[in-house]
Amino acid sequence: MMQAFIDSLWATARGLPVTLAIWLAAVVAGMALGFLVGALRFFAPRLVSWPLAALVETVRGVPFLVQCFLLYFGGPFVGIDLSPVMAGFVALSVYGAAYFSEVFRAGFNAVPPGQLEAARLLGLSRPATVWRIMLPVMALGVLPALANLAVILIKETAVLSIITVPELTFRVQGVGTSTFAFAETTLVLALVYWGLVEATAMLARATERRIERALAA
Amino acid sequence: MSALSVRGLHRSVGATQILRGIDLDVTAGEAIGIIGPSGSGKSSLLRCIAGLDPIAAGSVAVEGRATRPGDGAVGMVFQQFNLWPHLTARQNVALALRLVRKLPVREADARAEAALAQVGLAALAARKPAALSGGQQQRVAIARTLAMEPRVLLFDEPTAALDPELTTEVLDVIRALAAGGTTMLVVSHEMGFVAGLATRVVFLDHGQVVQSGPPAEIFSQRAEPRIQAFLQTYLSRVAWVQA
Ligand SMILES: Nc1ncnc2c1ncn2[C@@H]1O[C@H](COP(=O)(O)OP(=O)(O)O)[C@@H](O)[C@H]1O
Ligand SMILES: [Mg+2]
Numbered sequence: 001m002m003q004a005f006i007d008s009l010w011a012t013a014r015g016l017p018v019t020l021a022i023w024l025a026a027v028v029a030g031m032a033l034g035f036l037v038g039a040l041r042f043f044a045p046r047l048v049s050w051p052l053a054a055l056v057e058t059v060r061g062v063p064f065l066v067q068c069f070l071l072y073f074g075g076p077f078v079g080i081d082l083s084p085v086m087a088g089f090v091a092l093s094v095y096g097a098a099y100f101s102e103v104f105r106a107g108f109n110a111v112p113p114g115q116l117e118a119a120r121l122l123g124l125s126r127p128a129t130v131w132r133i134m135l136p137v138m139a140l141g142v143l144p145a146l147a148n149l150a151v152i153l154i155k156e157t158a159v160l161s162i163i164t165v166p167e168l169t170f171r172v173q174g175v176g177t178s179t180f181a182f183a184e185t186t187l188v189l190a191l192v193y194w195g196l197v198e199a200t201a202m203l204a205r206a207t208e209r210r211i212e213r214a215l216a217a
Numbered sequence: 218m219s220a221l222s223v224r225g226l227h228r229s230v231g232a233t234q235i236l237r238g239i240d241l242d243v244t245a246g247e248a249i250g251i252i253g254p255s256g257s258g259k260s261s262l263l264r265c266i267a268g269l270d271p272i273a274a275g276s277v278a279v280e281g282r283a284t285r286p287g288d289g290a291v292g293m294v295f296q297q298f299n300l301w302p303h304l305t306a307r308q309n310v311a312l313a314l315r316l317v318r319k320l321p322v323r324e325a326d327a328r329a330e331a332a333l334a335q336v337g338l339a340a341l342a343a344r345k346p347a348a349l350s351g352g353q354q355q356r357v358a359i360a361r362t363l364a365m366e367p368r369v370l371l372f373d374e375p376t377a378a379l380d381p382e383l384t385t386e387v388l389d390v391i392r393a394l395a396a397g398g399t400t401m402l403v404v405s406h407e408m409g410f411v412a413g414l415a416t417r418v419v420f421l422d423h424g425q426v427v428q429s430g431p432p433a434e435i436f437s438q439r440a441e442p443r444i445q446a447f448l449q450t451y452l453s454r455v456a457w458v459q460a
Contacts, residue, residue, distance in 0.1 A: 114299035117269055118358075122313035122365055123287035132312065136303040215303045 004181030008172050008188035015171030016192070019157050022085065022167060023200075026092035026157075027150045033093060034100025041101065042108040052101075059098035065159050067091050072163040088160035088167070096153050103149060107142035108134065140215050147204035154200050155193060168192060218281050220245040220400045221266070221369045225275035228258075228265055228424075235261045237424040238275070243369070248395040249402045250415030250432070254447060258424040259404040263371045266402070267293045279368050287317075292367030296374040298354045300346040306333060306357045307342040310364050317365070332360040336390050352383035356390055363394075370394070370401040377406065408451050412436050420444045 037056065041049045059067070071080070072087040082090060111134050119129040161170035169189060176185035221243040228236040236258050243249055251259050264270040266277050268286040276283065279290040300309050310329035314320045320328065333342050336356040346354050355375055362370065372391060376384035388410050395401060395414055405411050411418060411432070418435040420427045420443075428441045435444060 112297070112299065114295050114297050115301055118293075118295065118299040118301075118361075119313075120286045121267055121269070121291070121293050122361070123289060123317035124313060125316070128316050132316070133301055137301065140303060 004175060004179045004184040005188065007175040007179065008185045011171035011175045011185075012168060012188065012192050015166060015168035016196075018085070018165065019154075019167040019196075022089050022092060022160065022165070023154050023157050025089055026096055027153060029089075029093040030096025030153070031100050031146065031150075033097035034102075035104050037097060037101035038104025038108065041105045056098045056101055059095060060102075064091070064095050064156055065162060067095060068159060068163050084160075084163050084165045087163055088157075088165040092153065092156060092160070095156065096149070099149055100146065103142050103145045104138070107138040107145075110141050111137045136215055140212065143208045143211055147201075147208045150204055151197055151201045154196055158193065219243055220247070220280060221402075222278045222281075223262075223266065223275070224278075226262070226265060226272055226277065227274040228261055228270060229273050235424050236265065236272075239424075239426060241419065241426070241429075243400060243402070245400050246398045247400055247416045248414050250411035250418040251402060251404045251421060252406070252408070252411060252418060252435075252447075253421035253427075257421040259421055260373050261424075262421065263293065263373050263402060263404060266369075267291045267371060269293075289317075289365055290368050291371060292362035292365060292369070293371040293373065294355070294358050294362055294375050296377045298346070298351070298358045298378070300354055300358055300361070302346050305343050305345050306338060306349065306360075309346070309357055310361045313361070313365055328364055329360070332364040333357065335363065336360045337386070350383060351379045352386045355379065355387045359387075359390055359394075368400065370399055372401065372403040372405070374404050374406065406451075408436070408448065420447070422447075 037052055041052050041056075044052075062070075068088070068091045071091050072082070072084065075082060075087065115133060115137060116129060119133050124132070157167055158169040160167055161173060164170065172185050172189045172192075176182045179185075219242045221241070223239055223241040226236055226239040226241075227234070239258075239262060241249070251262065253259055261270060265272050268277075268284055268291070278284070282290070284290040300306075301312070304312065307326060307329045310332050311322075311325040314325035314328055315322060318325070330339060330342055333339050336359050338353060338356055338360065341349060341353060346357070349357065355378075359375075375391065376387050379387065384407065388407065391401070391403065392410075392414055403411065403414065413432075415432050417429060418432050419429040420435060420441070422443060427443055428435065434440065436448065438445070440448075
């Protein structure tokens with residue numbers, strides 16, 4: 001039994017960097033893609049924004065697990081043949097982007113129209129208004145939601161074990177299967193994810209405060 | 218030539234007529250008080266003059282020229298201040314000076330500070346809106362508009378969002394501007410303030426001018442019955458008790 005714990009910790013040490021790397025990369029890529037989609041949905045004409053809305057709804061409507069299967073097992077049929085890690089990264093980025101885009105779109109919507117009218121009356125050009133007023137005001141408003149979403153995504157990485165990404169869950173479950181110590185390994189896994197969520201939540205809050213200080217306060 | 222000339226101004230949204238033929242001529246240096254019941258079209262009138270709302274018919278001209286938003290002819294101060302929350306008071310005032318007037322940063326900042334000093338906020342130039350009281354925020358908003366030197370200044374219920382004890386500092390600033398000869402239109406429910414400030418008072422109801430004249434005429438028994446009825450609701454709120 002003790003051995004199972006020790007093995008689990010060893011597996012954790014090996015899986016954690018993979019989990020963190022995929023998470024961080026997917027948060028960055030997902031936020032970037034989500035910003036693009038959110039901005040297009042807000043600014044672009046319907047011809048562009050409606051298909052994007054449908055796309056976002058689809059991604060949000062299909063379980064992440066199913067999306068991973070689709071990409072990893074279905075991808076090769078349409079010429080997308082990705083390694084497990086790459087498939088995991090792409091799937092998590094796209095999944096995150098759908099949610100991030102909603103946050104950004106809502107953020108643009110929430111910029112008080114009066115602040116834009118003030119800019120217009122003072123003679124600011126449209127690009128200057130977007131760049132100098134809309135973006136910073138939007139950013140201030142969406143920071144907490146972005147941080148929250150980033151933290152939620154760390155839990156979703158566990159799903160990637162299904163497509164054999166050698167991350168935390170995959171590694172620690174491996175110990176479980178070879179030793180039959182399922183209870184012990186699962187307990188370790190739960191504790192590690194809990195610690196991870198707490199840590200990333202703290203990190204996210206600190207980043208949030210930093211940006212907030214830079215933008216307002 | 219009048220500073221502001223509004224002719225046959227109509228505004229409608231769908232089938233609803235919001236403004237139904239407004240005529241108004243304002244001479245340079247005049248302070249026009251606009252009063253009227255909620256929903257009578259006061260904000261719409263100011264917004265049409267500023268070019269923020271489209272007009273269905275009629276015309277608006279400042280010093281004889283048609284205007285469009287951002288051309289510097291009309292400045293507006295809103296009930297909700299509408300300061301930009303991520304910028305300091307100085308940056309709020311200086312932004313348009315830099316981007317629109319193309320002033321170098323140092324000169325824009327100097328002018329912003331002068332405008333802030335004019336509204337009594339020189340000491341708070343480095344604060345962001347969240348660190349200012351409502352009255353101070355509204356004064357920054359006034360400074361931001363003043364700095365661009367509009368020909369006509371519009372105030373839409375500038376103290377309506379303020380706690381009562383904070384209205385005085387804002388009203389004092391507006392009074393000083395009027396005394397200095399700024400051409401302005403002021404929508405307000407502070408009747409005493411309007412009576413003391415305005416060279417002329419316009420009473421709006423259902424998108425039309427019911428009566429316009431000097432305060433002594435509007436705030437008197439000679440005013441239209443509708444106006445007297447409207448003002449009665451204010452009198453009933455006055456708490457002074459005659460011993
Ligand atoms: N964009 C709009 N769409 C529909 N109705 C409007 C719009 N703006 C104003 N109104 C209506 O026009 C009338 C006048 O509004 P407003 O100018 O805000 O009045 P006031 O400022 O005197 O209270 C109100 O009945 C209001 O509901
Ligand atoms: Mg109004």
